[in-house]
Every structure is written in C-alpha cells, then in structure tokens.
Amino acid sequence: MSSNTNPSRPPLAPGRPATASAPLRADDDNHKRTANASKSTSSVDDARLSVWLRVRPPVCSDGKKGNTGSVNTIEVLVDGAATSSLPTTIRTYPPLNSNAAKVVRTGSKLAMMSDSLFLMKKSASLASKSFIDDGSSDGGSVNLNAEVRGVKEYSYSGIFGPKSRQSDVYDNVAAPLVEGLFAQKENIDGDGTSLSLGESALLFTLGVTNAGKTYTVMGTGFETKMTKMDDVNTPHEDWGIIPRSLNHILSRVNALNADSKSGPKLQVYLSYLEIYNENIYDLLPLKSDIPRRPCDGPQTLKLRESRRGRIFVRGLARHAVDNVQQGLELVKMAKNNRHTASNNINANSSRSHSICQWEIALSPGGRGDVVDRSRVLPNAIVDSECDTDDESVCSKSSSQSQSDNRQRKSSIIWIVDLAGSERSKRTRSHTIHQREAALINASLMNLMRCLREMLNHQPKKRGAASKGGVVPFRESKLTHMFMNHLTGPAASRTSMIVNVNPGADDYDETQHVLGYAATARSVKISAIDYNRQRLKFVKESEAVSTSSPKKAITVKGNRLAKIVQKLSPKKRKEATVESSSNPQAKRFRCNSDSGTTALNQHESSKAGARDDNDQLGKLREENIIIKATLDDLRQQLTECENEVREEVVAMMSEQLQESKEWYENRITQLRQQIAAVQSTKPAQTDAESNETDLLERINECEEEMKRMREDHIVEVEELTATHLQLNNEHQLMMENLVKEHRLELQGEQARSKRLEAEVGALRHQSRELQFSHDSLLVKYNALLNSTQQEEGTALEHREKENTSTAVTSMPESPSFRKFRRDKVSGIASTATDVDKKRMGRIGKSPVKVAPGGETEVYPSEKPSNNRSPLGKINKP
Ligand SMILES: Nc1ncnc2c1ncn2[C@@H]1O[C@H](COP(=O)(O)OP(=O)(O)OP(=O)(O)O)[C@@H](O)[C@H]1O
CATH class of the missing domain: 3.40.850.10 (Kinesin motor domain)
Incomplete structure (x- = not known):
C-alpha cells in the first residue's frame, strides 16, 4: 500500500x-x-x-x-x-x-x-x-x-x-x-x-x-x-x-x-x-x-x-x-x-x-x-x-x-x-x-x-x-x-x-x-469560555459579598429564584394567563374585533416578542453563567471528593498493604513451621534405623579391633625379643669392631710415630749433608785459590828457569793442573764420610708420607742441578 x-x-x-x-x-x-x-x-x-x-x-x-x-x-x-x-x-x-x-x-x-x-x-x-x-x-x-x-x-x-x-x-x-x-x-x-x-x-x-x-x-x-x-x-x-x-x-x-x-x-x-x-x-x-x-x-x-x-x-x-x-x-x-x-x-x-x-x-x-x-x-x-x-x-x-x-x-x-x-x-x-x-x-x-x-x-x-x-x-x-x-x-x-x-x-x-x-x-x-464566565461570576458575587455577606446570599437566592421562575414552564403559563387577564391585554382583546386596532395589536405583539427575545437572551446569558458556576462548583466538589477519596484510598491501601504484609509474613512463618514439623518425622525414623545400623557396625568394629589388638600384642612381643637379640649381637659386633679398630689405630699411630722419627732423622741428615756440602765448597774454593797461587808462583819460577836454561827443552802444557796430594786426599776423606752416612740409609724409602697424606720428596733425593765441583765424588 x-x-x-x-x-x-x-x-x-x-x-x-x-x-x-x-x-x-x-x-x-x-x-x-x-x-x-x-x-x-x-x-x-x-x-x-x-x-x-x-x-x-x-x-x-x-x-x-x-x-x-x-x-x-x-x-x-x-x-x-x-x-x-x-x-x-x-x-x-x-x-x-x-x-x-x-x-x-x-x-x-x-x-x-x-x-x-x-x-x-x-x-x-x-x-x-x-x-x-x-x-x-x-x-x-x-x-x-x-x-x-x-x-x-x-x-x-x-x-x-x-x-x-x-x-x-x-x-x-x-x-x-x-x-x-x-x-x-x-x-x-x-x-x-x-x-x-x-x-x-x-x-x-x-x-x-x-x-x-x-x-x-x-x-x-x-x-x-x-x-x-x-x-x-x-x-x-x-x-x-x-x-x-x-x-x-x-x-x-x-x-x-x-x-x-x-x-x-x-x-x-x-x-x-x-x-x-x-x-x-x-x-x-x-x-x-x-x-x-x-x-x-x-x-x-x-x-x-x-x-x-x-x-x-x-x-x-x-x-x-x-x-x-x-x-x-x-x-x-x-x-x-x-x-x-x-x-x-x-x-x-x-x-x-x-x-x-x-x-x-x-x-x-x-x-x-x-x-x-x-x-x-x-x-x-x-x-x-x-x-x-x-x-x-x-x-x-x-x-x-x-x-x-x-x-x-x-x-x-x-x-x-x-x-x-x-x-x-x-x-x-x-x-x-x-x-x-x-x-x-x-x-x-x-x-x-x-x-x-x-x-x-x-x-x-x-x-x-x-x-x-x-x-x-x-x-x-x-x-x-x-x-x-x-x-x-x-x-x-x-x-x-x-x-x-x-x-x-x-x-x-x-x-x-x-x-x-x-x-x-x-x-x-x-x-x-469557562474561565471567563467563572471569573465574571466570581467578581459579581465578590462585589455583593463584600458589601454584606447576608445580602449576598439573599441576592443570590433571589436571582436564582427569579431565574427559576422565569425558566419554569408552569410559571410562564401563569404569566401568560396573567397577561391575558390584565386590563391592557383585555383592551387588546376588546379591540381585536375592530380592524383599526389590528395594526396596533400586531405592533404591540411584535414589541412584546422583542421584549421576550431580549429577556430570553438575558436569561440565556444568565443560564450560561449559572451553568458555568454550577460546573465550577461541581468540579470543585469532584475535586474535593477526589482528594478525600484519594486520601482514604491511600490510607486504606496503606493499611491493607500493612495487614497484607503482616498476614503474608504470618503465613510464611506458619508454612515454615509446618514444613519443619513435616520434615522432622521421616527424618527421625531414618535417624533411628541409621543409629541401630551404626551401633551394630560399631560393635563389629570393636570386636575386630579387640582381635587385632591381641594379635598385635603377640607380634609386638615377638618383635621385641628379636629386636633385643639383634641388639645384643649388634652390640657385640660393634664392641669387636671397636676393639679391632683401636688396635689398628694404635698400630697406625705407632707406625706414624716411627715414620715421624725417620723423617726427623732424614731431615737431620739432609741438614748435615747440606752443611758438609757447604764446607766442602768452602774448602774447594780455598783449595782452588791456593792452587792458582801456587800455579802462578810455579809459572813465574819456570819462566825464570826457562830464560836461564836451554832453549832446546820442551815446554809444559798450560792447561795441565796439578793439585798437591795432601790437599786432594783431605777433600776426598771428607767426601767419603758424607757418602758413608748417606749409604747408611740405602734400602730405606726416601719417601715420607706427610701428615696431610701428600708425599714429600726430600731435597737430597731431588735431582739437583747444582753439580758438585768435585764431579764424580758427589755421586753415590
Ligand atoms: N517518523 C519517524 N521516523 C523514524 N523513526 C521514528 C519515527 N518515529 C519514531 N521513530 C523511532 O521509533 C522508536 C520509538 O519512537 P518513540 O520513542 O518516539 O515512540 P513513543 O511514541 O514516544 O513511544 P512511548 O509512548 O512508548 O514513549 C524510536 O527509536 C524512534 O527513533
């Protein structure tokens, strides 16, 4: 569409x-x-x-x-x-x-x-x-x-x-x-x-x-x-x-x-x-x-x-x-x-x-x-x-x-x-x-x-x-x-x-x-315009009421009565009858037969109608005002009624709400109580049967435990005996081991002492050898010096001789060196003493176990680069 x-x-x-x-x-x-x-x-x-x-x-x-x-x-x-x-x-x-x-x-x-x-x-x-x-x-x-x-x-x-x-x-x-x-x-x-x-x-x-x-x-x-x-x-x-x-x-x-x-x-x-x-x-x-x-x-x-x-x-x-x-x-x-x-x-x-x-x-x-x-x-x-x-x-x-x-x-x-x-x-x-x-x-x-x-x-x-x-x-x-x-x-x-x-x-x-x-x-x-009418009416009534409140009421009443009278059909009829009975009306009626008065009658009736119309207009206006006022009053009344009703309703609904809440609470409480009571009954029977079951189980368990305890005691006794036996054996073994160990220890300690003594002796020997070596060296040097001096003097002497003797004799080699026999034998005897002392140790291990377990090589045993000036004499 x-x-x-x-x-x-x-x-x-x-x-x-x-x-x-x-x-x-x-x-x-x-x-x-x-x-x-x-x-x-x-x-x-x-x-x-x-x-x-x-x-x-x-x-x-x-x-x-x-x-x-x-x-x-x-x-x-x-x-x-x-x-x-x-x-x-x-x-x-x-x-x-x-x-x-x-x-x-x-x-x-x-x-x-x-x-x-x-x-x-x-x-x-x-x-x-x-x-x-x-x-x-x-x-x-x-x-x-x-x-x-x-x-x-x-x-x-x-x-x-x-x-x-x-x-x-x-x-x-x-x-x-x-x-x-x-x-x-x-x-x-x-x-x-x-x-x-x-x-x-x-x-x-x-x-x-x-x-x-x-x-x-x-x-x-x-x-x-x-x-x-x-x-x-x-x-x-x-x-x-x-x-x-x-x-x-x-x-x-x-x-x-x-x-x-x-x-x-x-x-x-x-x-x-x-x-x-x-x-x-x-x-x-x-x-x-x-x-x-x-x-x-x-x-x-x-x-x-x-x-x-x-x-x-x-x-x-x-x-x-x-x-x-x-x-x-x-x-x-x-x-x-x-x-x-x-x-x-x-x-x-x-x-x-x-x-x-x-x-x-x-x-x-x-x-x-x-x-x-x-x-x-x-x-x-x-x-x-x-x-x-x-x-x-x-x-x-x-x-x-x-x-x-x-x-x-x-x-x-x-x-x-x-x-x-x-x-x-x-x-x-x-x-x-x-x-x-x-x-x-x-x-x-x-x-x-x-x-x-x-x-x-x-x-x-x-x-x-x-x-x-x-x-x-x-x-x-x-x-x-x-x-x-x-x-x-x-x-x-x-x-x-x-x-x-x-x-x-x-x-x-x-x-x-x-x-x-x-x-x-x-x-x-x-x-x-309700408002306008209402205002007009209020103003009018206010004007009257300010002058005299009593008068205002009576004026209002009179006006209303008048209006009602005017509007009432019965009164209107009466008014018409009245008008027909009054002399003027009679006159109209008397003259009605004559043609000359017809026009007057017509005119007067026209004027009357006009008056009536005017009055009707006024009445209508008043009617509207009254209606508006009535409406207003009714509305005020409705408003009042509504307010009162609202208040009552609010109060009632509040009370109802309160009582509803109270009853609801009470109902829920009672329901809870009933539910609790109902739920406890089967629970109780269940609990009882459970209890007997549990008691039986407990009894069974206790018996079982008793049996197990007895078995356990026997086992424990057996185990204790075995334990004691083993313990004794173990103690004996331990004692033996300790003894053996002690003996071994003592042997070891003795050996160690011996070794220490040997080491001390070797050290001493080494020091002696060092000392003898040093003295030999001194002697050697002294010997060397004296030999050189002697050589020098011998050379001088020979030169002197050569100059004096014949040229035909053969010259001696300058590199040939002669030591005096007594000096050389002195050195040799010293060396022999030292070698003897050393030889006394032959067959024994030169190695000593140091206290820390490390092997120590004695300096004498170490290969030395310091060769003795005596050459082969120094060697063992
Ligand atoms: N003429 C329009 N063109 C496009 N979208 C519209 C039109 N009218 C309403 N809508 C969309 O429709 C939806 C509902 O409209 P809206 O909230 O104005 O409705 P409403 O009548 O105010 O509803 P309610 O009375 O529930 O508040 C909104 O998302 C609005 O954007």
Whole structure:
C-alpha cells in the first residue's frame, strides 16, 4: 500500500516567522486561527482545535520492519488539485487479524451486501473530501459502505506521511505557535524601544506506544556534544520540536533585545516537569529540592490555580537560558531524569507525561533584574506562586480592554510529550508497569472525555441549546493543566499532534487514537469560555459579598429564584394567563374585533416578542453563567471528593498493604513451621534405623579391633625379643669392631710415630749433608785459590828457569793442573764420610708420607742441578 506524502520543501530559517514564507499550508482555518489568535473572539467562532497527524514508517510490535505485522494499513490521500498544501485525509484498511475486520466479516455476512454495490459506493466515497470534516459527527464517523469493509477515512488539519521530515512538522505546527509568543509587528512601537509579548500556547503529542511521539517532540542528534564545526544556530535535521523551538526562540529574543538597546530585555526560561503516576515531579530540580537520601524519593509538586484562573505548578524551578548549547544541556538532563522503561515494543518507552515549558519573560532593567536563586544549576529560580503573568492563558477576563492595555510580562509555550497508551497484554509489562500503564491510560481517557464533553457543549445548530454535562478537567492532573488551553480563545493557540504507527499490529489501537483525534478536531474553539464566565461570576458575587455577606446570599437566592421562575414552564403559563387577564391585554382583546386596532395589536405583539427575545437572551446569558458556576462548583466538589477519596484510598491501601504484609509474613512463618514439623518425622525414623545400623557396625568394629589388638600384642612381643637379640649381637659386633679398630689405630699411630722419627732423622741428615756440602765448597774454593797461587808462583819460577836454561827443552802444557796430594786426599776423606752416612740409609724409602697424606720428596733425593765441583765424588 502506498503512502502519498507531500514533496520536500526548503526549511524555514530560524527566527523567521513561519507564516511569512511557509510554502506548504495546512488547512486554512488553522492558519487563519493562528493569525487571529490575538484578535477578537468572534472571528474564531467557527475555528476548531488544531489536530495534526504524523504517520511514522510502519513497524510491527517487536519493533522490526519487514514482516506481516509491519504491513502498512494507512493511506494518505493527496488532493491532486492542491499539491502545494499538506494532505488532510487518510484512509485506513483493517488487516485480516484485526478486531475491526472480524466485526466486518460478521456484519457483511448478515448484510449480504453485493460487491458491485459496495464498489459503486466506495468510488462515491473517494470523491467525498471528508466524512467528519463538517463537524457534525463526533469523530470516527465513517461512510457506511466503507465501514462494511472496515475502511475508514479521517481528516485532520494536516497530515505528515512516513517520509516527512522533522523540519516539516516544526515549520507547520510549532513555528506558528512560537511566533505567536512574540507580539505582532504592529503592536511594537515604531522606535523599537518597547518590547511586548504575545499569547501562550500549548502543543502536545498523542498516540500509542512506539508511535513516534518522543521522536517528534525531542528528536535525536542533540545529545551529542557539539563540536566547533557545528553551527549551533542551524538545527540538526533530526532535532525535534523542543531543540528547534529553543533555537527559534533564542534567535528571536536576541534580535529583539538587540533592537531594544536601553529598554527592557527579554529573557528565556526553561522549566521541565513530568506527571508520573498522577504526581508532578520537577525534571530539573534545584539542589535544595533534591532529597538527600534516595529512599525519600523526589519531591512531588502541587498544581495550583490563581485567582485569575491561571494554572501553575508551585515550586517548579525555572532556569535562565542564554544560548542554544546551555538550553540543550538542560533538555538532555531533563530527558535523562524522565521515567522511562523498556517494554516489549519500545526499548525506551516514556512512562510519564513530560511537559517542557519555554517562558519568555520581560525584565524591565535587563536580564540581571530576575533574581537568581540557583544553587545547583546556573540561572535557576523557583516559579513564583503569585499570579503575575501569562494573561493569555488565564483568559482576557471580563474587561478585555483593561487586559489589552496592561502589558504582558511573560508568554509561555508548553511542549508536551504524552506517555503512550498501551495494552499491557501487548507490551507484556510487569506489575509496576501495569499500574503505570493503567494510570497513563486513565489520564488519557480523561483527556478524551473532556474533549467529548466539550463537543457535547457546543450546540449542533446555531441558536440551539447545548446539552453538555460537566467537563471533567479537574479529574486528572493532565487535563487540569490543559484546562485553560482547551477552552476559550486560548484554544486557538493549542495544537495536537497525533502520532500513529501504520503497521498492522497496531491497527486496533491506532483506530481508537484516530477516532479520539477526530473528536478533538471537531471541538470548536470558542464554544464556551469557562474561565471567563467563572471569573465574571466570581467578581459579581465578590462585589455583593463584600458589601454584606447576608445580602449576598439573599441576592443570590433571589436571582436564582427569579431565574427559576422565569425558566419554569408552569410559571410562564401563569404569566401568560396573567397577561391575558390584565386590563391592557383585555383592551387588546376588546379591540381585536375592530380592524383599526389590528395594526396596533400586531405592533404591540411584535414589541412584546422583542421584549421576550431580549429577556430570553438575558436569561440565556444568565443560564450560561449559572451553568458555568454550577460546573465550577461541581468540579470543585469532584475535586474535593477526589482528594478525600484519594486520601482514604491511600490510607486504606496503606493499611491493607500493612495487614497484607503482616498476614503474608504470618503465613510464611506458619508454612515454615509446618514444613519443619513435616520434615522432622521421616527424618527421625531414618535417624533411628541409621543409629541401630551404626551401633551394630560399631560393635563389629570393636570386636575386630579387640582381635587385632591381641594379635598385635603377640607380634609386638615377638618383635621385641628379636629386636633385643639383634641388639645384643649388634652390640657385640660393634664392641669387636671397636676393639679391632683401636688396635689398628694404635698400630697406625705407632707406625706414624716411627715414620715421624725417620723423617726427623732424614731431615737431620739432609741438614748435615747440606752443611758438609757447604764446607766442602768452602774448602774447594780455598783449595782452588791456593792452587792458582801456587800455579802462578810455579809459572813465574819456570819462566825464570826457562830464560836461564836451554832453549832446546820442551815446554809444559798450560792447561795441565796439578793439585798437591795432601790437599786432594783431605777433600776426598771428607767426601767419603758424607757418602758413608748417606749409604747408611740405602734400602730405606726416601719417601715420607706427610701428615696431610701428600708425599714429600726430600731435597737430597731431588735431582739437583747444582753439580758438585768435585764431579764424580758427589755421586753415590
Ligand atoms: N517518523 C519517524 N521516523 C523514524 N523513526 C521514528 C519515527 N518515529 C519514531 N521513530 C523511532 O521509533 C522508536 C520509538 O519512537 P518513540 O520513542 O518516539 O515512540 P513513543 O511514541 O514516544 O513511544 P512511548 O509512548 O512508548 O514513549 C524510536 O527509536 C524512534 O527513533
């Protein structure tokens, strides 16, 4: 199934009025309404609430694309003639497994309607623009023949198809509302020194879970930290309404502040709250409001209504915002603080209604004038409890001109992301989430009830009486907050975006939402301004009551009595009878016969009718006031009842919870006791049989041990005897060995002593030999000297002889040396003594074992290089 959406178009530049150049237009009445918002009420008499539809790309219930659950069931009908405007009509086709298709199948069996007839009528239905656009229906009203097949058509202010961009939604829906926060150009003084503000606005999204509400309101891409390359003044394509509106508001405020150089300045504030389980929490609380202990839970805030009818949250923090980055940080913080949970369909499903409030406030002496009481976040202050601002929302009051003259101090836009309606069966949520879902669904249902009741209030035909009951605005926090934005002229600045998933899985739930949206679309804006009437009545009654309280009661009573009298048919009849019995009437009757008085009679009856009409008009007005007051009183009563009921319920549920816990504890204790008793019985019998077994085993073991002990004793005795015997033998052997050893030792010691003595003797001998050797050497040297001397003298003598004797005798060899016999024999005898001493040792080992076990060679035994000068004499 194809979805025909509008072609893409250039986005608006930030700060430029959307109305100035938006090429795509939604239905005309919406834009007329936006432009006329601050003008007279009568011009918007026929305008309706602005309801937009955004169809997201289809997904099935598990969030995936591409299976039967994600088959598209919505067709966006494009009006061929007006390609420049947004489409306004859709057609839905029930999938086979939907409840609608089942109902249709049963119905069609009964109706037995022929296909040809159906086709004929269907083609006729295609030609019709809308089934509900005439406002006569209360939503969901469809072509009869289409309904047979389950095909339905719905019309809205504008429709954004699955391919629509965030900028399309912003430019068409949010930008006009943001622009309206600033005064229209003609209201600003020519010299540009005076700044004035426009009217407040409300924008909210509605839809089942996973339909894309948060995506539309918040979008994505603003969470990541901006780099220097990013241009903060150019919105990211995925930014939703809140970041875009921040951008838009700041650029407008900066431009206006730049124009107003010395005069008052505009300041932007952000507040963010959520309604979770019918409690209001600040998503950007001040540090002092954050509980110290996590078990205390966040502080809940109270909704209050000022004397002028302005509804505000007491104690809500306001944070001054000077630039986009600062604003985005705060938005991110609020998003993180919001209650979300993962369910079967949406991983990040909103569990609360979140309300983002941008406030543009006029500070007379510039930005610094606003008191900064921030402690945790920069530039945060607490919303004042006094009723100072936001005139637009709390109606223009009875004295319109007075209000117009008074300069508005602030204008506010609420951008609301409602929690998704869901069936816990589909989301498969747990008990806590089921309670959340029940409360979410209840508050959304109450919103729908309010819209339906408002629809009932408006007369079907001009001049006809309305038949509405009390609009239950105060029955839930959400509708109570929306009250001033849904009624009276302020409703012209309210837009609702309905998000739907066209996937087949969501068909049945989507049908409900589309039906409710159609109801909302049929609500006329200025049907009744409850607030204005209430204020007027309160003022009147206050004026009387201040003069005299007693009188006030009687005056009120008289007025009511008069009105009742006037309205009572019985009294009216009496009045007619009276008038017929009074003389003037008689005169009329008397003259009736005459033709001359016919004209008079006619004129007088005309005048009477005019009087009656005037009176009727007055009565109607009073009737409306009384109704409004009655509504108000009833609402207050309901509110009181609700509060009391809530308190009682809370108390009762607390008590019930306590007693439940007590009983549960008691039950578990008793169960434990029973289980313990039951478990001990079999355990006891088991233990007994075990005990006997064990005793038997113990006896057996003891006997065995006894036997073993006896055996052991015998063995031990035997072993001891053997041990003793062996010990004795061993001792004997040891003694013998010791003796032998000692003897050996003694022998060895004796031998050692002997050897030592021998060594000593050898040493002595060696020393003697050394000594004799030295003495021999001395003698030898002395001998050598004397021999040389003798040789010298002999040589001299011979030379003398030679010279004297004959030349013929033969000369003696100079190398022949003669020693004197006595000297040589002396040396030889000394050598012989020494050799004898040495020879005495022959046959004995020259080797001595040193005490360390090393063998020592005596020096005498060592081969000596010092050869004796005596040559062979020295050798043994
Ligand atoms: N028009 C769209 N284009 C692309 N993705 C979308 C669109 N609408 C929604 N989505 C995606 O679908 C998912 C669910 O959307 P979102 O959280 O906005 O649903 P929701 O209606 O707010 O649900 P809940 O009520 O449970 O909070 C998100 O991941 C979102 O990015």
